[in-house]
Amino acid sequence: MNTYDTLVEELKRIHALGEVSNLLDWDEQVNLPPQSGDFRARQSAAMSAVVHREATQSRVGDLICELEQSGDLDSGQQLVLAEARKDFDRLTKIPEDFVAHKAEHLSKSYHAWAKARAENDFASYAPFLDENVKLAREEAAFLGRADDPYDYWIDRFDPGMDAATIERIFSGLKVELVPLVREILDSPIKANTHCMRGFPVERQESFLREVTAKLGFNYERGRIDRSLHPFCSGNAFDTRMTTRFFEDNPLDSLFSSIHETGHGLYEQGLPHEHVGTALGQSAGMAVHESQSRLWENQVARSREFWQYWESSYREAFPEQLAGVSSQELYLAVNAVALNPIRVDSDEVTYNLHIVLRFELEKALFDGNLSVMDLPSEWNRLSEEILGLRPGKDSEGVLQDVHWSGAAFGYFPSYCLGNLLAAQLWYALQEQVPEVLSEIAQGNFVPVLEWLREKVHRHGRHRFAQELSRDVTGKELSHECLIRYLKERYLPLYR
Amino acid sequence: MNTYDTLVEELKRIHALGEVSNLLDWDEQVNLPPQSGDFRARQSAAMSAVVHREATQSRVGDLICELEQSGDLDSGQQLVLAEARKDFDRLTKIPEDFVAHKAEHLSKSYHAWAKARAENDFASYAPFLDENVKLAREEAAFLGRADDPYDYWIDRFDPGMDAATIERIFSGLKVELVPLVREILDSPIKANTHCMRGFPVERQESFLREVTAKLGFNYERGRIDRSLHPFCSGNAFDTRMTTRFFEDNPLDSLFSSIHETGHGLYEQGLPHEHVGTALGQSAGMAVHESQSRLWENQVARSREFWQYWESSYREAFPEQLAGVSSQELYLAVNAVALNPIRVDSDEVTYNLHIVLRFELEKALFDGNLSVMDLPSEWNRLSEEILGLRPGKDSEGVLQDVHWSGAAFGYFPSYCLGNLLAAQLWYALQEQVPEVLSEIAQGNFVPVLEWLREKVHRHGRHRFAQELSRDVTGKELSHECLIRYLKERYLPLYR
Numbered sequence: 001m002n003t004y005d006t007l008v009e010e011l012k013r014i015h016a017l018g019e020v021s022n023l024l025d026w027d028e029q030v031n032l033p034p035q036s037g038d039f040r041a042r043q044s045a046a047m048s049a050v051v052h053r054e055a056t057q058s059r060v061g062d063l064i065c066e067l068e069q070s071g072d073l074d075s076g077q078q079l080v081l082a083e084a085r086k087d088f089d090r091l092t093k094i095p096e097d098f099v100a101h102k103a104e105h106l107s108k109s110y111h112a113w114a115k116a117r118a119e120n121d122f123a124s125y126a127p128f129l130d131e132n133v134k135l136a137r138e139e140a141a142f143l144g145r146a147d148d149p150y151d152y153w154i155d156r157f158d159p160g161m162d163a164a165t166i167e168r169i170f171s172g173l174k175v176e177l178v179p180l181v182r183e184i185l186d187s188p189i190k191a192n193t194h195c196m197r198g199f200p201v202e203r204q205e206s207f208l209r210e211v212t213a214k215l216g217f218n219y220e221r222g223r224i225d226r227s228l229h230p231f232c233s234g235n236a237f238d239t240r241m242t243t244r245f246f247e248d249n250p251l252d253s254l255f256s257s258i259h260e261t262g263h264g265l266y267e268q269g270l271p272h273e274h275v276g277t278a279l280g281q282s283a284g285m286a287v288h289e290s291q292s293r294l295w296e297n298q299v300a301r302s303r304e305f306w307q308y309w310e311s312s313y314r315e316a317f318p319e320q321l322a323g324v325s326s327q328e329l330y331l332a333v334n335a336v337a338l339n340p341i342r343v344d345s346d347e348v349t350y351n352l353h354i355v356l357r358f359e360l361e362k363a364l365f366d367g368n369l370s371v372m373d374l375p376s377e378w379n380r381l382s383e384e385i386l387g388l389r390p391g392k393d394s395e396g397v398l399q400d401v402h403w404s405g406a407a408f409g410y411f412p413s414y415c416l417g418n419l420l421a422a423q424l425w426y427a428l429q430e431q432v433p434e435v436l437s438e439i440a441q442g443n444f445v446p447v448l449e450w451l452r453e454k455v456h457r458h459g460r461h462r463f464a465q466e467l468s469r470d471v472t473g474k475e476l477s478h479e480c481l482i483r484y485l486k487e488r489y490l491p492l493y494r
Numbered sequence: 495m496n497t498y499d500t501l502v503e504e505l506k507r508i509h510a511l512g513e514v515s516n517l518l519d520w521d522e523q524v525n526l527p528p529q530s531g532d533f534r535a536r537q538s539a540a541m542s543a544v545v546h547r548e549a550t551q552s553r554v555g556d557l558i559c560e561l562e563q564s565g566d567l568d569s570g571q572q573l574v575l576a577e578a579r580k581d582f583d584r585l586t587k588i589p590e591d592f593v594a595h596k597a598e599h600l601s602k603s604y605h606a607w608a609k610a611r612a613e614n615d616f617a618s619y620a621p622f623l624d625e626n627v628k629l630a631r632e633e634a635a636f637l638g639r640a641d642d643p644y645d646y647w648i649d650r651f652d653p654g655m656d657a658a659t660i661e662r663i664f665s666g667l668k669v670e671l672v673p674l675v676r677e678i679l680d681s682p683i684k685a686n687t688h689c690m691r692g693f694p695v696e697r698q699e700s701f702l703r704e705v706t707a708k709l710g711f712n713y714e715r716g717r718i719d720r721s722l723h724p725f726c727s728g729n730a731f732d733t734r735m736t737t738r739f740f741e742d743n744p745l746d747s748l749f750s751s752i753h754e755t756g757h758g759l760y761e762q763g764l765p766h767e768h769v770g771t772a773l774g775q776s777a778g779m780a781v782h783e784s785q786s787r788l789w790e791n792q793v794a795r796s797r798e799f800w801q802y803w804e805s806s807y808r809e810a811f812p813e814q815l816a817g818v819s820s821q822e823l824y825l826a827v828n829a830v831a832l833n834p835i836r837v838d839s840d841e842v843t844y845n846l847h848i849v850l851r852f853e854l855e856k857a858l859f860d861g862n863l864s865v866m867d868l869p870s871e872w873n874r875l876s877e878e879i880l881g882l883r884p885g886k887d888s889e890g891v892l893q894d895v896h897w898s899g900a901a902f903g904y905f906p907s908y909c910l911g912n913l914l915a916a917q918l919w920y921a922l923q924e925q926v927p928e929v930l931s932e933i934a935q936g937n938f939v940p941v942l943e944w945l946r947e948k949v950h951r952h953g954r955h956r957f958a959q960e961l962s963r964d965v966t967g968k969e970l971s972h973e974c975l976i977r978y979l980k981e982r983y984l985p986l987y988r
Contacts (some may be wrong), residue, residue, distance in 0.1 A: 013536075016536050017537070017544065023518070023537075031717065034714050036715055039731035041514075042507075042510050043511070043514055047511070047514055050544055114577055220527055220529040221527050223525060237530050237533030238534065275533075458662060494689055
């Protein structure tokens with residue numbers, strides 16, 4: 001076996017073990033008995049240590065060095081090598097005692113956050129968050145990024161992206177989106193989201209299985225289960241989505257399942273023979289999110305989608321939908337309302353929640369904002385951007401788990417994903433003109449095949465910005481998202 | 495930390511990782527999507543290698559040596575050390591290339607067996623089985639047991655047990671059981687097992703959850719799910735049982751669930767602080783099986799059990815049980831019939847299936863029987879012992895998976911478990927005279943508490959034979975099982 005093949009074999013073995021760790025997490029959220037948490041924590045810690053040690057063996061480093069010196073690799077192999085180097089450096093340049101200290105601190109930080117949110121007490125959590133920012137800076141410094149720690153973290157989630165690019169894109173977005181939100185909210189037309197009640201969970205489940213299978217999710221290589229918060233984990237060989245059910249909010253589980261299906265379809269579309277290397281790995285969080293959002297929003301909130309599904313939906317829930325007109329249903333699917341909570345927000349206002357978080361993160365890392373001043377700045381900016389001042393910190397600065405885990409630079413991906421989804425959506429319609437009429441007939445194959453061809457099969461060959469250029473012929477920007485939101489929402493709310 | 499504590503910490507970490515491997519198996523049988531098997535096989539292989547390497551680190555061997563030389567240990571610590579030595583030797587004295595060759599061969603052997611069974615073609619499988627016997631002999635030789643390989647394998651499953659002891663016990667059993675089976679089968683009274691049909695699966699599931707919870711299974715630290723074949727895996731912290739459902743055979747899932755509950759209660763009763771060492775580990779397969787059988791048979795097939803549960807059972811399935819009298823129900827619960835298939839046999843004839851297998855295994859290892867002659871010898875002995883000649887090899891010598899995996903010496907545990915269960919059952923009644931009347935009132939606490947005290951809490955402190963002596967005051971023998979079977983079945987069938 002040659003050196004490259006040997007490296008690939010090692011990477012695949014490490015990936016398979018990493019996926020065992022991920023399965024432990026999945027199982028914890030889906031199956032774990034209530035009192036089995038302590039033992040699972042021991043198992044997870046032992047597995048993490050094993051995976052870390054496997055991924056940092058000197059043998060892996062030696063193979064990488066050898067290949068870097070030999071130079072006889074094609075472009076795909078070069079990508080695999082470069083990404084393997086990046087992963088290896090990240091794992092080996094950060095000292096073990098720092099990793100241990102950080103893990104211990106983050107565990108405390110998580111509990112401090114959960115307590116602070118429950119008790120609406122930012123001050124008790126502030127020292128932990130302050131330390132999280134410091135740890136994030138230190139970690140960046142270990143990788144030679146002491147001067148641009150925030151860019152380091154953005155790149156961790158979206159390779160090739162940086163704060164300056166995001167700032168430029170988000171500024172354009174904000175200018176257009178703030179008045180658009182205002183216009184929709186000022187409309188006398190309001191969606192009635194309370195008209196859908198008493199949807200039996202079993203029937204919701206069988207309906208969403210029918211929908212997600214029709215969209216193309218391969219249940220021969222995947223599952224959907226229930227968990228407190230929906231998520232998608234696993235890989236192309238075994239993709240595991242979750243959802244949750246509310247009898248009085250059936251659109252929640254339906255749309256979050258379609259969202260997770262978008263993630264799942266991406267994973268299932270990555271080249272199977274390359275799973276475990278960069279060629280079989282997603283191109284970052286923004287691209288991942290573009291897939292979930294495109295299916296959830298552009299596809300599943302469209303007139304055409306509901307032209308096809310409305311009759312089956314009414315068949316599954318005849319009494320529940322008897323008093324709901326088609327227009328009321330479609331308006332409920334596309335409800336817009338200001339909400340202080342990001343995860344409860346619609347696809348229009350959601351992006352402003354992200355802009356807010358990005359501006360705060362950037363200020364924190366630029367040194368223009370201290371953790372102590374974060375709540376007041378959150379509230380001020382929230383009023384400025386969203387037109388809404390949270391009633392209390394638990395509905396404001398304390399609402400998200402991310403910062404408690406030192407996951408800075410992650411929030412922008414959500415909005416970048418929305419931008420990319422809209423951009424892909426128009427490119428799809430240009431390149432496959434019949435796509436909307438096919439959707440209206442319940443044929444989702446053209447959407448999936450196009451995404452497979454343009455996005456999925458490339459693995460990490462194209463990160464968000466190159467993907468945008470290559471597939472849509474344009475730089476990633478706010479334009480398509482604004483166009484999409486205007487085309488979808490203004491006719492509805494005018 | 496002292497040397498002993500360091501060893502214990504290592505053993506617990508290795509155990510936690512081993513349980514990750516077991517969880518992969520559980521997940522494979524309960525959750526794995528149909529086409530995800532190849533990736534799971536890679537994960538399982540990678541995990542097995544990790545666990546093997548962790549368990550064979552020289553560090554573990556050094557700690558064991560150091561403690562063996564220091565000598566300053568209490569009896570519990572001595573047990574932990576002795577068992578750790580046994581495990582370590584077993585893992586390190588068998589050469590890695592032998593392990594790899596065996597794993598590869600067993601995989602082929604399994605598929606050859608499955609094909610041979612499907613096609614009723616023993617000859618195609620014979621060379622694989624022949625190699626399995628050779629491999630079993632070789633493995634025993636690596637551990638210094640070239641002269642008594644069958645005893646080595648029996649000891650693997652039931653420490654302290656050997657073929658001579660089993661032969662003595664089984665001879666006594668056979669003499670008494672063969673005529674007893676004949677007497678029951680010759681009775682004009684026959685159980686009607688076809689009177690129970692159309693039991694909806696959801697109601698079966700909720701009924702068996704109620705029953706198993708009442709027996710004492712802690713669902714806060716365990717689960718029951720569905721799989722093709724029922725099993726119980728996990729440990730005291732997270733015990734996972736499975737069952738299966740047939741609408742027209744509700745007693746199958748009910749009794750197999752109670753059987754698995756017996757295994758689960760044992761695991762849950764092992765001392766939590768010692769899980770991962772011999773003090774928190776079951777005392778072998780026979781003791782494990784004694785727990786599952788005692789709950790399944792002695793407890794759950796008793797008049798008293800059904801005195802309590804019959805009314806709830808009828809409430810759950812009023813139409814299905816409308817035409818079934820109490821006596822018919824009780825007779826169905828205690829149906830006896832000759833069946834060529836071991837796993838479909840009742841608790842009376844089952845033991846003869848085991849005697850048959852033991853005699854054949856012993857002859858194979860004594861060199862008195864060749865694999866080629868196994869089918870004819872199986873059929874001859876089957877007629878002699880069971881009074882039944884299988885119509886074809888797929889219902890005879892090919893029926894069980896065990897030998898295809900080179901699991902020789904395992905079958906006897908099933909029958910030894912039955913013997914021990916009966917022996918414990920009479921000891922329980924002597925020591926807790928009110929136990930039957932408590933069962934009749936739905937109080938299973940006295941049974942569980944007694945088992946916790948006499949069996950569970952001791953971990954590996956007492957293997958099957960010492961346990962028998964210590965708890966029942968008698969050597970393990972056929973007497974109690976024969977007495978129990980006579981007391982339960984003769985009045986029913988006379």
